[in-house]
Amino acid sequence: MTRPLAGAPAWEPADVPAQPPLHGVVTADVAVVGAGLAGLACAYHLADRAPGLDIAVVDAERPAAGASGRGTGLLGPRAGPAIDRAVRRFGPVTARRMHLASVHAVDQVLDLCALLDVRCGLRTGAQVVATRSPGHLAALTRQAKAYQALDLDVPVLSGAAIRTRIGVPYTAGLLHRVAATLDPAALTCALARACAAKGVRFYGHSPLRAVHPGDLVGAELVFPHGRLHAGQAVLAVNSAAREVGLPVGTVLPLEVYAVATAPVGAEAYAALGGRAGDAFVDAAPMAPYFRLLPDGGLVAGGGTVTAPAGLDAVRLDAVRERAWSWLGRWVRRLHPDLSDVRVVHRWSGRVGMTFDGLPVVGPVHGLPDVWYIGGCCGHGLAMSVAHGAHVAGALLGEPEPGGPLPWHRSQAPRVPVDGPGRLLLRGYVNTLGRAARRRC
Structure with a gap:
């Protein structure tokens, strides 16, 4: 049997x-460090809205x-905590704005595509x-009530209604x-090519x-x-x-895992919602989720x-092997x-986590003319595409419609994650993962 490609995404x-x-001394009007979706979206919007600006991406x-x-595509x-917790933390007006901003972010990506x-x-x-868990049914009920109270279009699906979509x-x-x-x-590579077509320089x-303050500016x-x-x-x-x-506070690296399968049979593909192209995400924290590929395969992530x-x-x-093996069995x-x-x-990736669940998108304290995007x-x-567009607008002096959102900030909460704190954190994350895997 052929061994699956470890570390290689689908x-x-x-x-x-x-x-x-990058060698020697280089100058630019704007430097963007990080050629992911956030950095490239920022560079793209800058180059599109301010032609002639000298932009370098590193x-x-x-x-x-x-x-x-x-x-996993x-x-x-989704931005920040679940909608019911967002209402409690920020009030109904801001919670509604947060959700609508995340919906607009999806539309932005589709427009870019x-x-x-x-x-x-x-x-x-x-x-x-x-959810398949009675415990998480209560959490979904709270969220459904919050969406309804905020007049947001997120309807509830009964078990029977879900069965019309997936078996x-x-x-x-x-x-x-x-x-x-x-x-x-x-999408990421298409953004890079579009940036280059607009004159953006790249260094890899x-x-x-x-990072240091410039001698005079920048x-x-x-x-x-x-x-x-x-x-x-x-x-x-x-x-x-x-x-x-x-x-910028504590933006913790966490490693997450995914697997992709060979094409599944026609019956299984149809039973798992292949015709509609829906994705199914378990409501439990860290629980596994899946979606189908156009070629008939299946991608799954989560669980660890x-x-x-x-x-x-x-x-x-060893951790990766156990995570991938469990995901394969779950599929x-x-x-x-x-x-x-x-x-x-089989592959893994690093995500940035903050301890209040909100990204950090704002100017860096003590470093004039420097902005950070992460978490x-x-x-x-x-949201990365939306954050890049927001920072591009801020650098060009464009006001944010409706005012800042809760993640437009310079710092996340600081949490000790070294020494004993690292061990406590790892134990907490492992406990959540074991609980999610038991329910699935």
Whole structure:
């Protein structure tokens, strides 16, 4: 039996602009560090709305090498905590704005896909957040009541209604109509090519080492073999902020896992909602989820989350093997026709988590003309594009319609994650993962 490709996503980055390493002293009007969706969306909107602006994009590797190219391609609305908790924390007006902003973010991505002719793997369809657990039925009920009170279009699906979409015995769910699934690497690489066509310069294989205030204005960015002096800088580096020493609070790297299968049988494909293109996400934290691919395969993620800091390569490899093996077994239990389906791809990716569930999108304290984007907490496919567009507008002096949202801030809460704190955090994450796996 052929061994599945470990570390290789079900999609590979497409053609991207040349990425020479940054050497010597380089200057730019705007430097964007991070060639993921957030950084490239920012560069794209800057180049589109301010032609002639000298923009340089620098990445530690290449476009789509990080989380933006290693996700599972679920495009749906979600930003910050669940809607009922958002109401309690921020009030109904702001909670409603938060949800509508996340729906608009989905629309932004779909508009970009149409503009950039990104068709690879794109399927528009609903996203269903569902549960098979009585305990999480109560949580879904609270969310449903909050959506209804806020006059938001997120209807409840009964178990019977879900069974008309999929042959998995979910008890109930919430229907998000504005959603899709897509190849995240294809979108990221298309954005890179569009930026290059607008004159954006690219540098690759150049990890950011340090950021200093510029001598007069702007920032000095330090890389292994050179320095970049920019009038303005956007650091879309997610959880790598800690390595650079950015004062943006605690944006913790967590590793998440995914698998993809060979094409499944026609009966199983239809029973799992293949015709409609819907995606199904379990309501339980860290619980597994899946979606179908246009070629007849299936992608699944979740079930295990790891805090990798402090784990050596051997221990981390062992965690990955266990996570992938569990996901493969879970997939085979979804439908009788999947009992012997082959897993052909297994991969992992790093997401940035904050301890209040909100991203950080704002100017960096103590570094004039430097902005940071990160901490999407696993919901970055839509929100990263929106964050990039927001920062581009801010750099160009454009006001934010409706005023700032809760994630338009300079810092997340600071939490000790070294020494004993690291052990406590790992134990907490592992406990949540075990609880999610038991229910599934």
